[in-house]
Amino acid sequence: MPTFKTSEEWLKQSSLLLKARPSTTRITTKYNNPHPDKAAKILKRKRPTTEEETDASKADSSPKATLTLKTFDPISGVVLKYETDKAAEIGRLIASLGTLGREMAALPEIAQEALAAKEGTGTNTPVPETIVKSTPTDTKGPQGTGNKKKKKGKK
Amino acid sequence: MADVHSSNEDFLTGLIKLLEAAHKSGHGSIFLTQKRYTYGTTMKTESDSSSEDGLFPDFNLSEPVPIIVRATNGKGKEKRLEGEKVKISTIVEPNEIEGFFTRYADVCKMGMQGMKKRDRSKRKKGKDKKKGGEKKG
Known part of the structure; x- marks a missing residue:
């Protein structure tokens, strides 16, 4: 169950999986906004060296919701994951869900150059x-x- | 599960409500799933005669198929009985995928407010302004 470090790698591997199993592969996107208590615990676990007081104050103020993308094929049991907590990535990730959606629908792929240009400009300005x-x-x-x-x- | 799928428009408004609710309560998860819509359909292949296509009928579709997008707040067990569980789904036709996902992206960007904003505190504000000015001009 690999978790990829970059969304590009996730997109590439998901696309390949989708080509192999176009009818059974599903993509689940989880937006997780954890309970404040749990989030503080997770923070402590992840950074045990820092002082608890500062951690607690940071946990209260900083947002800590995450977005997890999971591509799953029940037939082969393949799971491909990518997780992020950056709000700036949401647009790009949903756009890549769109490109994968096109593959699910058996639509022809858009030319790579056009895709790159779209990603470069960001989803706000596709025109x-x-x-x-x-x-x-x-x-x-x-x-x-x-x-x-x-x-x-x-x- | 609701027997009738929502329209694309209703689905997006439902998703906005789901995200708002998750945000108001301070915690909670939203699950979004997308998959090729194959329920109750027989796949039309380009050539039924060849053995390879018979083995993998979904490889060479003669025409695009719709996809199904689902959203749920993942409330289970007793909360399901209390009617707190929300589960919506919509079927997106192939020609509507582009438009649907642009609106879908906007809804998600607006609704997922709990995530980290781009950290600008470390950068020097003066430099950023200068750069922005040059690009615009």
Whole structure:
């Protein structure tokens, strides 16, 4: 039951599992918001060296919900897991659930480049693919010349 | 389990309620599951004659199939009897997957407020502002 360190690796392996067992593989996403008491206990267990008082105060203030993605195929018994506590990852993870959803539905895969562009811009801005591609070149141009001018001025 | 699946729209509003409830009570888990929808369907393969397709009828589907997405708050045992258990499901048609998952992502981003925000305290605020300004301009 491997737990992957990166969501990319999880997505890749889940995709392969889904290709092998398209009709039986299921993906469960667990959003776990633990009870404050339990969360404090878990924190203590994970970091036994730090002082209890500071831990307790941190546990009260900091959010500690987690999102766990689990791909499971009951026929072969394969489980692929990924866990995170970062809110910034939610959008990207649900987007990868979408790509896996396409595979479940036996839809053709979207071209890799388009996918990469989508992931790069983030799920908030899926539309301006062409704009994103053009902006780096635009900004690089003036910046490059600007640097050159500065250097010339210094000399 | 509810016999009738919700529409995509009802499912998402139900999910919002589930996440809100989990957040209000201070703790609790929400389980979301997605799977190919195969219940009561006979799979149409491109060529029934070849033996390989007979062994793996789900490898070469002639047309896309819907997927089913479920959500539950995982309340069991006595809480199920008290009616606290919520279990909703929806069937997403292949042509609606793109749209559904963008809205699904928004719902999750809004609802999952218990997770760690990006830690900006360690960075120097001045530098961030400068960088942001350059990108915009």
